Amino acid sequence: MSPLARPATTRSAPLRPALLAPLAAALLLAIAPMASLAQGLTASDMTNMAQEESDGPLRIEITGGQVEAMPIALAPFFDEGGAGDLAARIQEVVTADLTGTDLFREIPVSAHVARPEGFDAPVAYPDWRAINAEALIVGAVSLQDGRVTAKFRLYDVFSGQPLGDGMQFDADQTGWRRVAHKVADQVYARITGESPYFDSRVVFVSETGPKDARLKRIGIMDYDGANPLWVTDDSALVVSPRFSPDGSQLLYTSFQNGLPQVMLMDVATLSAWPLKQDAGTMSFAPRFSPDGRWIVYSREQGGNTDIWQMDVATGAERPLTETAAIETSPSYSPDGRRIVFESDQSGSQQIYVMPADGSAEPTRLSFGEGSYGTPAWSPKGDLIAFTRRNGDKFHIGVMRPDGTEEKLLTESFLDEGPTWAPNGRVVMFTRQTPGGDGTPRLHSVDVTGRNMRPLDIEGAASDPDWGPLLP
Amino acid sequence: MNGYRIAAAAAMLAALAACAAPPAATAVDPYAGGRYTGAVPPGALPGGSAEEFRRTAGDTVLFPENDATLDGTARATLARQAAWLKQHGSFSTVIEGHSDEQGTREYNLALGARRASAVQEYLILQGLEPGRIRTSSYGKERPVEVCSTPDCQVRNRRAVTVVMPGAGV
Numbered sequence: 331m332s333p334l335a336r337p338a339t340t341r342s343a344p345l346r347p348a349l350l351a352p353l354a355a356a357l358l359l360a361i362a363p364m365a366s367l368a369q370g371l372t373a374s375d376m377t378n379m380a381q382e383e384s385d386g387p388l389r390i391e392i393t394g395g396q397v398e399a400m401p402i403a404l405a406p407f408f409d410e411g412g413a414g415d416l417a418a419r420i421q422e423v424v425t426a427d428l429t430g431t432d433l434f435r436e437i438p439v440s441a442h443v444a445r446p447e448g449f450d451a452p453v454a455y456p457d458w459r460a461i462n463a464e465a466l467i468v469g470a471v472s473l474q475d476g477r478v479t480a481k482f483r484l485y486d487v488f489s490g491q492p493l494g495d496g497m498q499f500d501a502d503q504t505g506w507r508r509v510a511h512k513v514a515d516q517v518y519a520r521i522t523g524e525s526p527y528f529d530s531r532v533v534f535v536s537e538t539g540p541k542d543a544r545l546k547r548i549g550i551m552d553y554d555g556a557n558p559l560w561v562t563d564d565s566a567l568v569v570s571p572r573f574s575p576d577g578s579q580l581l582y583t584s585f586q587n588g589l590p591q592v593m594l595m596d597v598a599t600l601s602a603w604p605l606k607q608d609a610g611t612m613s614f615a616p617r618f619s620p621d622g623r624w625i626v627y628s629r630e631q632g633g634n635t636d637i638w639q640m641d642v643a644t645g646a647e648r649p650l651t652e653t654a655a656i657e658t659s660p661s662y663s664p665d666g667r668r669i670v671f672e673s674d675q676s677g678s679q680q681i682y683v684m685p686a687d688g689s690a691e692p693t694r695l696s697f698g699e700g701s702y703g704t705p706a707w708s709p710k711g712d713l714i715a716f717t718r719r720n721g722d723k724f725h726i727g728v729m730r731p732d733g734t735e736e737k738l739l740t741e742s743f744l745d746e747g748p749t750w751a752p753n754g755r756v757v758m759f760t761r762q763t764p765g766g767d768g769t770p771r772l773h774s775v776d777v778t779g780r781n782m783r784p785l786d787i788e789g790a791a792s793d794p795d796w797g798p799l800l801p
Numbered sequence: 802m803n804g805y806r807i808a809a810a811a812a813m814l815a816a817l818a819a820c821a822a823p824p825a826a827t828a829v830d831p832y833a834g835g836r837y838t839g840a841v842p843p844g845a846l847p848g849g850s851a852e853e854f855r856r857t858a859g860d861t862v863l864f865p866e867n868d869a870t871l872d873g874t875a876r877a878t879l880a881r882q883a884a885w886l887k888q889h890g891s892f893s894t895v896i897e898g899h900s901d902e903q904g905t906r907e908y909n910l911a912l913g914a915r916r917a918s919a920v921q922e923y924l925i926l927q928g929l930e931p932g933r934i935r936t937s938s939y940g941k942e943r944p945v946e947v948c949s950t951p952d953c954q955v956r957n958r959r960a961v962t963v964v965m966p967g968a969g970v
Binding site: 570679719 | 902949
């Protein structure tokens with residue numbers, strides 16, 4: 331039996347999203363032709379002090395402690411043919427990605443004492459040491475036949491060496507921001523040792539209209555809020571969209587039939603189908619398993635809500651919880667072997683974990699004051715993010731998968747629904763302000779609790795779900 | 802408007818072209834028959850109206866925080882609703898459960914469903930046919946009061962009985 335009830339209406343949306351797959355396929359990665367040139371040239375410039383300070387490669391360790399942002403310099407990106415202002419715009423996005431983490435601080439061009447003569451010219455390290463730049467990024471952009479190419483080299487200024495090989499990225503001109511994100515991702519990964527996350531997308535709900543008659547539609551945007559594209563219209567209430575593991579499909583909950591019902595959408599075609607749903611039941615809170623084989627969701631019948639699991643290939647469904655309490659908001663561990671969820675079986679909402687096949691009694695993880703909900707397992711596996719309500723405050727927090735080391739990252743009138751960056755270092759969530767003018771907005775915060783910031787998008791938004799790092 | 806339709810048609814074509822194997826429609830969509838229209842024709846109908854139901858019986862019952870318990874006031878309202886519905890056998894109902902904004906979106910959908918179900922069960926206990934009463938939940942999506950004071954939150958923790966001509970299943 332198919333898991334999908336019927337081919338329902340094709341969504342009419344104003345814009346077809348720039349598709350993930352074609353763009354990704356067009357993105358070339360060329361390492362070979364760009365061997366490091368500068369090696370050896372500046373060995374004589376290295377000072378003892380610099381060698382002492384840079385014991386090993388340039389590196390930011392991301393820890394909970396207060397880290398001072400690393401000063402970096404970006405030499406003005408060279409236009410190597412036809413790039414025009416695209417060189418500066420790509421550089422701006424690279425800079426915004428890096429400084430937006432609060433781990434890097436840009437030394438403005440006005441403070442630079444020199445500029446490299448060309449992309450492949452040797453780097454005069456003393457010029458960059460003079461302004462206390464710890465890392466230098468040299469970039470170049472060209473535009474030909476509608477394709478943009480960006481390349482970069484990263485230098486460890488104090489040790490006077492390139493940090494890794496130069497790289498170049500190539501994409502259709504409309505994908506120029508992705509090229510910039512790819513450059514920034516490389517720099518971030520090489521310096522922090524973490525996997526990157528800038529070239530990724532977020533699916534979310536855009537909200538318009540008054541609070542008691544809100545109109546909602548689902549959009550997909552770049553992680554930084556750019557390029558929003560609408561994949562549903564606002565004719566039916568929609569909530570809680572979630573990406574499939576590869577980003578090619580969406581699960582969400584629609585009220586188009588007058589009650590909550592889980593829908594599955596193919597992002598490339600915008601076709602959407604309701605998941606099979608028995609009469610007299612509601613379904614919501616869906617998520618894919620990491621391998622895409624299963625969908626877990628909340629299914630309501632007769633006032634009671636349990637967690638159910640569907641085999642995507644066969645449509646076979648079965649309950650994973652069978653209590654008289656509300657069980658909802660399931661989320662898989664990245665290895666797919668466990669599911670964390672919330673239940674009010676103790677009298678208040680708390681977080682529990684169980685084997686992904688429901689074969690053993692759930693174990694309760696949260697024991698603090700107040701209630702806990704919307705657990706989301708980090709893609710790194712090391713933490714579970716959650717919403718905690720205590721008194722009249724809401725928090726986003728994280729804990730170990732065994733429930734220990736709970737740490738609250740935020741506090742406000744209403745914070746909810748954390749979602750993880752693909753590298754497990756940043757959490758995005760919804761923050762709503764109180765009152766009749768109360769508006770939800772998306773915010774992000776580091777897993778260390780640092781760098782809390784609103785997302786730069788127009789209008790009200792909620793229910794973010796951070797998709798995978800794009801290939 | 803035209804462009805909109807063209808876009809839809811283009812998307813449909815793209816769907817046909819790109820989606821090599823669209824999922825087969827083997828299961829039956831229980832709502833395809835359009836049983837729930839969500840619209841109540843305006844004006845008085847022979848033998849009663851939604852407006853009359855609201856005025857004489859009251860369409861809303863309130864709940865304590867994080868709770869689906871029916872208190873005396875709620876039960877009295879539901880007794881009037883049941884009496885009205887017995888007199889107006891051509892009407893069916895959808896019970897819409899709602900919550901205040903204090904809570905997560907998904908939990909509140911479940912809580913609204915629990916409240917709607919409590920009302921449904923009580924109406925059935927009053928002798929109404931189960932087939933006339935369906936439930937839905939809007940969680941915190943459709944507050945009746947937009948302020949965030951405790952008084953407003955109280956009025957948002959509610960179940961609303963929506964009556965429609967047509968006797969249901």
